[in-house]
Amino acid sequence: MGTRMAGKGKALELRERPPHTEAKHKLLQSYLGAWFPILSKRNGRLLYYDAFAGPGRYSGGEDGSPIIALKTLITHNHAEPMADTEFLFLFNEQDKACAEHLESLLDELKAANQPWPKNMKIGVTNTNFVDLTTEVLDGLGEATLAPTFAFVDPVGIKHTPMSVIQRLTSYPKGELLVYFAHDTVVRWCGAGNIDQALTDLFGTEDYKGAAGLNGSKRSQFIHDLYKHQLHTVCDFPYIQSFAMYDDRGKRLYDLYYCTRASIGLDRMKQAMWKIAPSGDFSFRDRFAGMDVIFGAEVDTTPLRKHLLEHFNGKAETIEEIIEHVIVATPFASNHVKRATLQVMQREGLITTNQVRRGSFKDGTVVSFPGVP
Numbered sequence: 001m002g003t004r005m006a007g008k009g010k011a012l013e014l015r016e017r018p019p020h021t022e023a024k025h026k027l028l029q030s031y032l033g034a035w036f037p038i039l040s041k042r043n044g045r046l047l048y049y050d051a052f053a054g055p056g057r058y059s060g061g062e063d064g065s066p067i068i069a070l071k072t073l074i075t076h077n078h079a080e081p082m083a084d085t086e087f088l089f090l091f092n093e094q095d096k097a098c099a100e101h102l103e104s105l106l107d108e109l110k111a112a113n114q115p116w117p118k119n120m121k122i123g124v125t126n127t128n129f130v131d132l133t134t135e136v137l138d139g140l141g142e143a144t145l146a147p148t149f150a151f152v153d154p155v156g157i158k159h160t161p162m163s164v165i166q167r168l169t170s171y172p173k174g175e176l177l178v179y180f181a182h183d184t185v186v187r188w189c190g191a192g193n194i195d196q197a198l199t200d201l202f203g204t205e206d207y208k209g210a211a212g213l214n215g216s217k218r219s220q221f222i223h224d225l226y227k228h229q230l231h232t233v234c235d236f237p238y239i240q241s242f243a244m245y246d247d248r249g250k251r252l253y254d255l256y257y258c259t260r261a262s263i264g265l266d267r268m269k270q271a272m273w274k275i276a277p278s279g280d281f282s283f284r285d286r287f288a289g290m291d292v293i294f295g296a297e298v299d300t301t302p303l304r305k306h307l308l309e310h311f312n313g314k315a316e317t318i319e320e321i322i323e324h325v326i327v328a329t330p331f332a333s334n335h336v337k338r339a340t341l342q343v344m345q346r347e348g349l350i351t352t353n354q355v356r357r358g359s360f361k362d363g364t365v366v367s368f369p370g371v372p
Contacts, residue, residue: 011097030274033076037078047147055101056106073120084119088123092132094128162202163200180254180256182251186210202225207222241254242254242285294330308368314367314368350366
């Protein structure tokens with residue numbers, strides 16, 4: 001579907017889906033596939049909130065994030081065990097034409113999946129993120145928001161103030177995947193002409209400290225400050241970010257995933273590592289003084305370096321090592337045993353209390369000899 005008339009005769013031109021957006025949507029799909037069944041086990045109601053939903057489709061016919069989220073649940077192989085949980089989907093799109101186009105696609109999706117699951121409720125709103133979020137939260141009164149996954153993926157920097165994100169995610173089981181316009185922020189920090197927007201974005205004026213920095217130092221300062229604000233203002237103990245680079249090595253934006261549960265952090269990391277970069281872009285993080293590139297080929301050199309330094313002279317159980325990797329590194333639990341510890345054992349860098357080399361069963365104690 002290429003063009004649709006909506007609103008007051010306004011023509012809606014659907015955009016092309018760039019490769020990095022495709023990867024972002026695959027990440028979302030992979031993570032929701034884990035989030036839905038995990039949270040539904042102990043909760044009678046879940047909320048998926050897409051704050052900048054878009055028109056639901058791209059010019060090449062590819063699904064947008066709202067359709068992806070719904071199809072992930074409809075086609076889930078654990079749909080039947082989740083039937084007793086009510087799933088609320090709230091899709092907000094400020095552009096009227098896009099919102100109307102999205103509604104038409106949702107109608108088509110429902111018609112193609114009859115009978116529509118009784119436990120799936122959909123709402124589409126046509127307002128801005130700040131007003132809608134404030135209205136929803138004010139309407140709760142003393143009640144608690146259902147466990148929520150908020151996908152906050154705006155264009156630009158003016159629509160996602162830290163104060164509103166803090167309110168939205170202040171509930172115990174709130175999770176957040178938020179887009180951060182890194183290139184734009186780095187370019188305009190210190191210019192003085194959008195300071196109010198930047199102050200709202202960060203929830204502080206500390207970003208002005210980037211004005212005297214250049215190059216990678218300026219970039220890292222901005223990245224670390226936003227992560228720090230998500231930690232301190234929004235009280236998220238676990239945050240994983242990755243940066244998107246184009247094929248010329250230019251940093252386009254950052255994504256931050258925020259949670260209060262290490263199991264969620266591990267599932268998101270596993271999803272991140274599944275999305276192999278193409279030649280058009282790459283996902284990266286900076287860890288242990290080295291670049292970490294997310295993709296099908298996993299180079300655990302930075303992780304091995306980190307473990308040797310962090311556990312220098314200590315002996316820890318395999319469970320403690322895995323938990324540390326999950327909460328303190330860009331790597332996931334499935335990178336620890338075979339890809340990392342087995343290699344270190346072959347190189348004589350660690351020893352274990354297991355007779356069988358390469359075995360890291362539960363309870364295994366791993367010793368890291370001190371480095372002189």
